[in-house]
Amino acid sequence: MKIMAQMAMVMNLDKCIGCATCSVTCKQTWTNRDGVEHIWFNNVETNPGVGYPARWEDQRRWRGGWRVDQSGRLCLRQGNKAERLARIFNNPEAPSLDDYYEPATYDYQRLIKAPLTGLTPVARPLSAITGEPMAIKFGPNWDDDLGGSALWAARDPDLEAIATKVELAFEQSFMFHLPRICEHCLNPACVAACPSGAMFKRVEDGIVLADQDKCRGFRMCVSACPYKKVYMNRLTGKAEKCTFCFPRIEEGQETVCSETCVGRLRYIGVILYDRDAVGALAAADNPLAACRSAMLDPHDPGVIAAAKSDGLPSDWLDAAQASPIYELAIRQLVALPLHPEYRTLPMVWYIPPLSPLLEATGAMGGDDTDADDIAATVTAMRIPLDYLAQLFAAGDQAAVAGSLMRLAAVRQHMRARSLGRDDSAAEAVGASPEDLERLYHLLAVAKRSDRFVIPKAHHESTAQVAAWAGGCPVGGGPGATRRKGRA
Numbered sequence: 476m477k478i479m480a481q482m483a484m485v486m487n488l489d490k491c492i493g494c495a496t497c498s499v500t501c502k503q504t505w506t507n508r509d510g511v512e513h514i515w516f517n518n519v520e521t522n523p524g525v526g527y528p529a530r531w532e533d534q535r536r537w538r539g540g541w542r543v544d545q546s547g548r549l550c551l552r553q554g555n556k557a558e559r560l561a562r563i564f565n566n567p568e569a570p571s572l573d574d575y576y577e578p579a580t581y582d583y584q585r586l587i588k589a590p591l592t593g594l595t596p597v598a599r600p601l602s603a604i605t606g607e608p609m610a611i612k613f614g615p616n617w618d619d620d621l622g623g624s625a626l627w628a629a630r631d632p633d634l635e636a637i638a639t640k641v642e643l644a645f646e647q648s649f650m651f652h653l654p655r656i657c658e659h660c661l662n663p664a665c666v667a668a669c670p671s672g673a674m675f676k677r678v679e680d681g682i683v684l685a686d687q688d689k690c691r692g693f694r695m696c697v698s699a700c701p702y703k704k705v706y707m708n709r710l711t712g713k714a715e716k717c718t719f720c721f722p723r724i725e726e727g728q729e730t731v732c733s734e735t736c737v738g739r740l741r742y743i744g745v746i747l748y749d750r751d752a753v754g755a756l757a758a759a760d761n762p763l764a765a766c767r768s769a770m771l772d773p774h775d776p777g778v779i780a781a782a783k784s785d786g787l788p789s790d791w792l793d794a795a796q797a798s799p800i801y802e803l804a805i806r807q808l809v810a811l812p813l814h815p816e817y818r819t820l821p822m823v824w825y826i827p828p829l830s831p832l833l834e835a836t837g838a839m840g841g842d843d844t845d846a847d848d849i850a851a852t853v854t855a856m857r858i859p860l861d862y863l864a865q866l867f868a869a870g871d872q873a874a875v876a877g878s879l880m881r882l883a884a885v886r887q888h889m890r891a892r893s894l895g896r897d898d899s900a901a902e903a904v905g906a907s908p909e910d911l912e913r914l915y916h917l918l919a920v921a922k923r924s925d926r927f928v929i930p931k932a933h934h935e936s937t938a939q940v941a942a943w944a945g946g947c948p949v950g951g952g953p954g955a956t957r958r959k960g961r962a
Contacts, residue, residue: 477750478771478782480791481661481681482719482743482929483800483822484730485810486654487918489829489882490738493619493652495519497732501656504731505718510710512578512603515615516717517732520653522866523631523641524618527655528574531703532632532814538568539701540664540817541757549758549818551668553699563670568698572709576613578603604709637861649857651828653866654740656732657704657717658813658821659683661748661769662757665716668699673714679932680745681822682721685714701817725932733927742917744798744928745791746822747771747782753820762815762869769820770805773798794930799917800824807906807914809878811867826918827863827875829882830856853879880904885911885918 501517520526534540538552553559553568581598589596602609618627628634628648634641641648659676663683666674673689674696676682685696685705692712696705705716720730728734733741748769759765771778773795782792795801803826804810810824841848853860853876860872860879868874884900888911891898901908917925 476752476781478747478778478785478787479681479750480679480787480795481746481748481822482659482724483746483798483824484656484733485742485800485803485824485826487738487740487742487826488651488653489826490740491519491652491654492738493519493521493616494737495616496735496737497654498615500735501717501732504720506715510708511706511715512709513572513575514706514708514715516704516715517654517656518615520616520655521618522651522653523628523634523649523862524616525627525630527615527617528570528703529613530574530630530632531570531701534701534817536568537570537698537701537703539699539703540819541662542818543758547758549662549754551664551699552701553668553695559668559695560670563693563695566694566698569694569707570697570703573613576611576615577609579609579611633862633865636865637859641859641862649830649859651858653825654732655702655704655813656823657683657719658702658819658823659717659719660819660821661753662818662820664699664701664817664819665696665705668695669693670695674705677721680721680724682719682724683716684718684721685716687711687713690714701814701819702821724929727929727931729927729929739926742799742803742926744800745795745930746798746800747773747778747787747795757818757820762818763812763871763874766812766815766820767805770801772805773801788930788933790930791933794928797928799921799926799928802913802917807881807910808874809881809914811874811878813867814869816869825867826882827867827878828858829879830858853883877904881906881911881914882918885915888912889915 498515498517498519502515505516506514515527518527526532530536534552540552541549542552544550551559579600580603582601583598586596586598599608600611601607659682661681663674663676666676666683670693671689671691673686673691675684675686677684690713692707692714694707694714696714697703697707705714707713708715723730729743733743748771753769756765756769773779773792779792800810804824810826812821812824815821836842836848836852841852860875861870863875864870864872881904884904884906887900888898888908891900901911
């Protein structure tokens with residue numbers, strides 16, 4: 476057993492309004508320079524929809540993530556090392572610019588210098604690559620607010636995989652927003668696929684980064700990542716990705732996307748895991764159960780003793796014990812991983828969106844104070860249960876229903892307490908009233924210190940990676956560094 480610490484995040488989708496403030500602030504901080512116009516370390520997608528890049532979930536095309544072969548061994552979907560090296564200069568599984576979008580600007584000078592006429596001047600879109608006029612056909616959230624749903628939402632790979640017939644007519648449709656960043660997986664496929672060793676996972680906090688000096692632009696990391704959260708800078712040919720704002724994390728501060736989130740829907744904390752068990756968990760028959768099993772109980776005496784023996788700092792152990800991630804994902808079982816079937820053991824989890832459940836229960840003729848009626852409504856929500864299960868639980872509808880039932884129980888219990896009524900909400904979901912009130916506090920009224928439990932980095936543990944300066948050493952963007960022999 477080798478106990479390691481991992482920074483992780485949970486997002487509460489009930490609170491996301493799709494404002495994309497997180498995306499804008501992330502882009503201004505990390506990708507505000509030439510060559511990265513199409514790169515969104517943080518993007519907010521609207522589901523159902525094709526996502527960004529287009530249909531990123533279609534692993535029949537992209538062959539991202541891991542699979543278990545006939546002998547039970549874990550291997551990359553892209554093939555073994557020899558197969559990957561054989562096509563190292565011809566990588567058909569890597570998305571093209573069309574799968575993202577052609578960066579555009581506008582002819583603002585036409586507006587400024589247009590002569591006085593009776594017609595209104597128009598700023599035509601111009602390609603940021605060629606400078607020629609172009610038609611904008613796609614973008615990082617083309618599905619927002621069901622725009623063009625008949626053409627775009629119908630192409631959602633998750634809709635194709637469910638048995639429930641989903642009506643895309645506006646009156647009968649559903650939607651929710653899905654913010655996405657790099658998953659900083661325990662078993663990252665991008666790291667395993669990189670031929671030059673440029674992709675690596677930090678020892679001290681598990682953040683996955685790309686070493687710009689070592690990157691040779693083979694794009695194998697882009698293909699191998701099933702979430703398509705590794706990008707190529709079109710000017711430098713180097714891989715770039717979400718850094719989990721590690722300079723801020725090292726100082727005990729939350730990520731930029733978390734700090735600027737309007738809905739306060741993000742939680743960051745430390746989880747503990749056994750490095751030696753990662754391979755077996757990634758190859759397990761039940762991917763969702765494996766993701767949950769990967770998070771060790773920070774209060775377990777055996778885990779505590781092993782962590783101390785492995786040199787985990789005491790303040791990091793304290794942070795793991797106060798982690799909102801472990802509370803939401805394991806103790807309360809309301810947070811779920813995004814596509815655990817990719818077998819990367821992702822570390823950005825989601826609380827699934829809860830439809831206006833109590834109102835819907837009454838509208839269906841049920842009693843919105845009765846746990847059985849609420850449970851029946853969960854299975855008939857406007858957002859199909861099997862759609863959420865495809866997205867967050869590898870098809871396990873019971874896991875999603877359990878999460879939604881506990882979220883509904885919190886509302887039912889708190890309303891009953893406010894009105895001085897007795898209720899059976901906690902008992903119906905196998906929880907205590909204290910459990911539900913703790914969950915209410917965390918989801919509804921938690922302070923910043925409750926949502927972000929981030930210990931500072933220890934210089935004695937980060938010295939081993941001090942040779943890597945971090946950031947983006949080319950292009951003059953944020954985090955740019957100058958090294959000896961480099962202009």
